[in-house]
Amino acid sequence: xxxxxxxxxxxxxxxxxxxxxxxxxxxxxxxxxxxxxxxxxxxxxxxxxxxxxxxxxxxxxxxxxxxxxxxxxxxxxxxxxxxxxxxxxxxxxxxxxxxxxxxxxxxxxxxxxxxxxxxxxxxxxxxxxxxxxxxxxxxxxxxxxxxxxxxxxxxxxxxxxxxxxxxxxxxxxxxxxxxxxxxxxxxxxxxxxxxxxxxxxxxxxxxxxxxxxxxxxxxxxxxxxxxxxxxxxxxxxxxxxxxxxxxxxxxxxxxxxxxxxxxxxxxxxxxxxxxxxxxxxxxxxxxxxxxxxxxxxxxxxxxxxxxxxxxxxxxxxxxxxxxxxxxxxxxxxxxxxxxxxxxxxxxxxxxxxxxxxxxxxxxxxxxxxxxxxxxxxxxxxxxxxxxxxxxxxxxxxxxxxxxxxxxxxxxxxxxxxxxxxxxxxxxxxxxxxxxxxxxxxxxxxxxxxxxxxxxxxxxxxxxxxxxxxxxxxxxxxxxxxxxxxxxxxxxxxxxxxxxxxxxxxxxxxxxxxxxxxxxxxxxxxxxxxxxxxxxxxxxxxxxxxxxxxxxxxxxxxxxxxxxxxxxxxxxxxxxxxxxxxxxxxxxxxxxxxxxxxxxxxxxxxxxxxxxxxxxxxxxxxxxxxxxxxxxxxxxxxxxxxxxxxxxxxxxxxxxxxxxxxxxxxxxxxxxxxxxxxxxxxxxxxxxxxxxxxxxxxxxxxxxxxxxxxxxxxxxxxxxxxxxxxxxxxxxxxxxxxxxxxxxxxxxxxxxxxxxxxxxxxxxxxxxxxxx
Numbered sequence: 001x002x003x004x005x006x007x008x009x010x011x012x013x014x015x016x017x018x019x020x021x022x023x024x025x026x027x028x029x030x031x032x033x034x035x036x037x038x039x040x041x042x043x044x045x046x047x048x049x050x051x052x053x054x055x056x057x058x059x060x061x062x063x064x065x066x067x068x069x070x071x072x073x074x075x076x077x078x079x080x081x082x083x084x085x086x087x088x089x090x091x092x093x094x095x096x097x098x099x100x101x102x103x104x105x106x107x108x109x110x111x112x113x114x115x116x117x118x119x120x121x122x123x124x125x126x127x128x129x130x131x132x133x134x135x136x137x138x139x140x141x142x143x144x145x146x147x148x149x150x151x152x153x154x155x156x157x158x159x160x161x162x163x164x165x166x167x168x169x170x171x172x173x174x175x176x177x178x179x180x181x182x183x184x185x186x187x188x189x190x191x192x193x194x195x196x197x198x199x200x201x202x203x204x205x206x207x208x209x210x211x212x213x214x215x216x217x218x219x220x221x222x223x224x225x226x227x228x229x230x231x232x233x234x235x236x237x238x239x240x241x242x243x244x245x246x247x248x249x250x251x252x253x254x255x256x257x258x259x260x261x262x263x264x265x266x267x268x269x270x271x272x273x274x275x276x277x278x279x280x281x282x283x284x285x286x287x288x289x290x291x292x293x294x295x296x297x298x299x300x301x302x303x304x305x306x307x308x309x310x311x312x313x314x315x316x317x318x319x320x321x322x323x324x325x326x327x328x329x330x331x332x333x334x335x336x337x338x339x340x341x342x343x344x345x346x347x348x349x350x351x352x353x354x355x356x357x358x359x360x361x362x363x364x365x366x367x368x369x370x371x372x373x374x375x376x377x378x379x380x381x382x383x384x385x386x387x388x389x390x391x392x393x394x395x396x397x398x399x400x401x402x403x404x405x406x407x408x409x410x411x412x413x414x415x416x417x418x419x420x421x422x423x424x425x426x427x428x429x430x431x432x433x434x435x436x437x438x439x440x441x442x443x444x445x446x447x448x449x450x451x452x453x454x455x456x457x458x459x460x461x462x463x464x465x466x467x468x469x470x471x472x473x474x475x476x477x478x479x480x481x482x483x484x485x486x487x488x489x490x491x492x493x494x495x496x497x498x499x500x501x502x503x504x505x506x507x508x509x510x511x512x513x514x515x516x517x518x519x520x521x522x523x524x525x526x527x528x529x530x531x532x533x534x535x536x537x538x539x540x541x542x543x544x545x546x547x548x549x550x551x552x553x554x555x556x557x558x559x560x561x562x563x564x565x566x567x568x569x570x571x572x573x574x575x576x577x578x579x580x581x582x583x584x585x586x587x588x589x590x591x592x593x594x595x596x597x598x599x600x601x602x603x604x605x606x607x608x609x610x611x612x613x614x615x616x617x618x619x620x621x622x623x624x625x626x627x628x629x630x631x632x633x634x635x636x637x638x639x640x641x642x643x644x645x646x647x648x649x650x651x652x653x654x655x656x657x658x659x660x661x662x663x664x665x666x667x668x669x670x671x672x673x674x675x676x677x678x679x680x681x682x683x684x685x686x687x688x689x690x691x692x693x694x695x696x697x698x699x700x701x702x703x704x705x706x707x708x709x710x711x712x713x714x715x716x717x718x719x720x721x722x723x724x725x726x727x728x729x730x731x732x733x734x735x736x737x738x739x740x741x742x743x744x745x746x747x748x749x750x751x752x753x754x755x756x757x758x759x760x761x762x763x764x765x766x767x768x769x770x771x
Contacts, residue, residue, distance in 0.1 A: 452487035
């Protein structure tokens with residue numbers, strides 16, 4: 001008996017030792033993982049700081065370029081130019097080594113002179129260094145800023161050089177450049193000369209080249225790497241932790257192991273001691289057994305009381321089990337619909353990913369939400385929305401669809417997990433069946449509602465190898481499906497993820513476009529062919545991105561609408577346009593009106609009308625010379641009627657842009673204070689080839705005449721288009737046939753230009769009847 005006891009104790013001891021080693025291994029791994037995360041965070045912080053310092057130093061390139069392009073060098077002495085460069089250099093207070101303006105490639109203006117004597121009046125176009133000639137050749141090809149370095153400069157220091165060619169009227173003028181001291185740059189970014197001993201081992205290199213900072217061997221020891229990109233330059237930053245940090249973790253594990261073994265040994269000794277004492281007690285118990293028998297009756301009575309207490313304890317245990325089951329159910333089920341919730345779906349998805357990795361099977365995730373569900377909630381109340389969600393869950397749950405897991409993620413978002421669906425055809429068939437199940441109208445509180453869904457589809461492993469990536473990419477695909485048409489489905493592809501990141505990056509840059517002075521206002525004149533003169537101007541916004549150049553309004557205007565910056569941009573354009581037109585009025589014989597596009601976000605602002613009044617007061621422009629364009633499909637809603645009426649009461653004209661391209665209603669023209677219709681260019685393009693477009697144009701002109709509204713055609717590019725429009729009653733024209741959008745300086749002489757040469761088509765057809 002004793003041998004069995006000692007064997008069991010030994011077995012327990014071995015199990016405890018093995019378990020402790022397993023736990024310590026896991027703990028050590030977690031500490032190393034935390035150290036790695038800390039390294040990544042520190043490296044990202046250093047990389048971000050270095051990127052910020054580089055950007056701050058090279059942003060002075062924009063000031064130099066603007067100074068040259070604005071013709072500030074004309075009629076300026078060398079001292080005045082040098083004083084301007086000096087003010088830029090001293091205001092930067094960074095690691096900038098020099099600022100240079102090089103007309104015709106000769107470094108004529110260099111600041112500071114001290115330390116840069118070797119490059120003064122240096123001809124870059126004749127520089128014998130191959131790297132410099134390559135950079136200049138690339139600058140000529142791209143006509144954009146190029147960067148080179150680090151390399152040994154003529155001044156004897158290691159540095160970076162950013163250089164950009166300047167063209168005036170399409171002819172090469174010269175260069176502007178910024179030189180940066182590499183050592184000071186690294187010090188300013190907090191990478192070099194750090195005093196904290198617990199810092200990272202950092203090395204920096206150009207890809208594929210030896211490290212120019214730090215030990216190149218760091219790149220060979222499986223480091224953490226971050227990248228910095230700026231124009232055509234890319235750096236790799238590698239980092240390793242200090243050996244002392246790793247050694248500290250090892251020492252900590254050794255200390256814990258030693259302490260545990262000591263405690264375990266003491267416990268074993270204590271158990272052996274207890275066993276010996278138990279043997280002694282066993283003999284004493286036998287001697288007193290007879291004494292205990294006399295107390296048996298008392299114990300029997302106490303036992304009955306214990307049995308009653310045990311029954312009560314069993315009842316309590318049963319109630320606790322029922323509560324535990326209920327909590328478990330609530331943790332993994334949606335309270336409203338009764339189906340599984342997000343937590344359960346994520347747990348199942350993790351398990352299925354492991355299963356697929358082992359068995360090489362396939363799975364797909366369908367992530368969908370209900371189209372226009374918010375409208376149901378807002379119009380009929382959340383109770384009606386809850387009934388609709390329950391109806392969706394019931395229909396799918398009672399359908400014959402073959403799926404693994406169906407769950408509600410929250411709101412009107414649902415997810416379905418499908419297994420063994422390797423072909424897209426099978427998934428498409430499943431989605432179409434799902435849409436058909438939701439298609440029939442549902443009766444909720446004696447009201448009929450139609451349900452449709454937008455479905456995003458992601459397949460494992462093509463759409464991601466982790467559950468987080470799969471769900472994120474399914475959400476991206478669902479957004480694309482909803483954006484295209486609704487009641488449809490879309491498969492995820494890597495381009496969607498790329499577009500999502502590009503859209504996020506562009507949105508962040510667009511938020512800063514006003515502060516960076518990247519937005520510009522151009523003006524396109526509007527002509528009345530019968531009067532033979534310019535009758536107005538439309539103000540248009542353009543975005544000159546610092547690195548990507550001009551970006552189409554078709555790309556950034558919808559993005560500004562989505563991220564909520566369109567209101568501030570629209571207000572900026574309105575103020576600038578009014579100010580410019582007021583300035584033109586002071587030099588014109590006949591004042592013109594200016595047309596400004598209006599966003600629905602601005603109309604929804606309760607203070608918008610007051611802002612317009614304030615802008616007119618600030619600029620001094622009379623309201624009768626201002627016209628606001630609203631887009632038919634966005635702004636022709638009853639919610640905007642009050643704001644438009646107030647604008648009209650001020651004397652501001654209201655025109656409808658893109659008229660006829662959407663679901664127009666003639667009742668809008670009757671109820672809304674519209675003064676002008678703008679004929680969309682999509683109809684104008686088909687004048688020469690499409691009978692339907694010609695008929696549509698005639699019909700819209702007839703509508704305008706019937707409602708006594710002005711009409712103007714946009715996008716007119718040919719004489720034939722202009723002739724047809726004038727012959728059929730539309731004499732006001734805007735388009736490339738007469739004028740392209742231009743700057744304010746270019747527009748002033750054009751506004752009083754003679755239009756006779758471009759109106760020759762009226763003389764060739766004096767009847768004005770062109771079919």
